[in-house]
Amino acid sequence: MSDRRGAISARLLWVLGGLVLVAGAAAAVLERRGEFSPAVRGERLASEAGCFACHGTGEENHRGNFRQLASGAWRPKAIPTLWENGLDRAEVLKDWIANGAPAAEAEAHRRLFIQMPAYSGFYDARQIDDLAAWILAEQLGRTLLATASAGREKPAATPQPGTLEFRRAADRLAREHGCFSCHGEQGQGGVRNPAAFKGYIPGFFGRDFLALTAGGDRDEILHWIDTGRGRHIESGWLGRLAKHFGDSQAIGMPGYRERLTDAEKQMLVDYLLLLNADGPLDAAAFEKRLRDLSADDASADS
Numbered sequence: 001m002s003d004r005r006g007a008i009s010a011r012l013l014w015v016l017g018g019l020v021l022v023a024g025a026a027a028a029v030l031e032r033r034g035e036f037s038p039a040v041r042g043e044r045l046a047s048e049a050g051c052f053a054c055h056g057t058g059e060e061n062h063r064g065n066f067r068q069l070a071s072g073a074w075r076p077k078a079i080p081t082l083w084e085n086g087l088d089r090a091e092v093l094k095d096w097i098a099n100g101a102p103a104a105e106a107e108a109h110r111r112l113f114i115q116m117p118a119y120s121g122f123y124d125a126r127q128i129d130d131l132a133a134w135i136l137a138e139q140l141g142r143t144l145l146a147t148a149s150a151g152r153e154k155p156a157a158t159p160q161p162g163t164l165e166f167r168r169a170a171d172r173l174a175r176e177h178g179c180f181s182c183h184g185e186q187g188q189g190g191v192r193n194p195a196a197f198k199g200y201i202p203g204f205f206g207r208d209f210l211a212l213t214a215g216g217d218r219d220e221i222l223h224w225i226d227t228g229r230g231r232h233i234e235s236g237w238l239g240r241l242a243k244h245f246g247d248s249q250a251i252g253m254p255g256y257r258e259r260l261t262d263a264e265k266q267m268l269v270d271y272l273l274l275l276n277a278d279g280p281l282d283a284a285a286f287e288k289r290l291r292d293l294s295a296d297d298a299s300a301d302s
Helices: 004-031 039-050 051-055 090-099 103-109 127-148 164-178 178-185 207-212 217-226 238-248 261-280 281-293
Strands: 066-068 074-077
Touching: 039 051, 039 127, 090 127, 090 281, 127 164, 127 261, 127 281, 164 178, 164 261, 164 281, 207 261
Parallel strands: none
Antiparallel strands: 066 074
């Protein structure tokens, strides 16, 4: 009888062990599930949809086209990039993407030899909004990079967090030190990072940021800024695993302890918490951000 009980106990231990392994594997899969903002989804859709084939990847990468004149002759006309044609309104961009051209532009558009296809038959409304969000995010980054290069005057004192003046000052500080280059425009994430835990550099907008900063703890964010590593995430029984990924990933975060003043670090802490509270930005939100941050008047609040 005791042998039989022992055999049953052994089987139960094997079953329980198997359940623990299955539960652990499932938890690991869920934990490594990616978190992608509209702009990041839009960037990937742009590649899938063939946008770069016609629009190129930058101002130096124009694609040729022709426009037919009233006489019937064809005149060379380059296809504009996605960011230099002055389209900075979300609804107008979505109209172009969905329909090939807005109704008001349709007749003139038909005079082009290579015409914009309509994507409404291929992508749903959310995907079209994602594409527009990415285009506006890129336009925002290019516009503000040019503004920073022009040398806008810095405020004499740190503006009150939450004001538009604060957003502009903090955005410039983050941009000057490369925060958006790695964490995505406006901290919307998505930059690929080989051997990272999730395969990308996390943004500031969602759960990844909160998990890495102990729920948005100010001291933990400051530690990341100072050292480029997380104190909370690298402690506890999973700390060794976190350190492994931190050491193995291709792109590691630099420490800014000696590069920033205490006031600048506190400004960045406030700004990152503000960007996290903003959440993922859709096309309309990027349109507003473009207008707010690139305008000259900093008197109004966001």
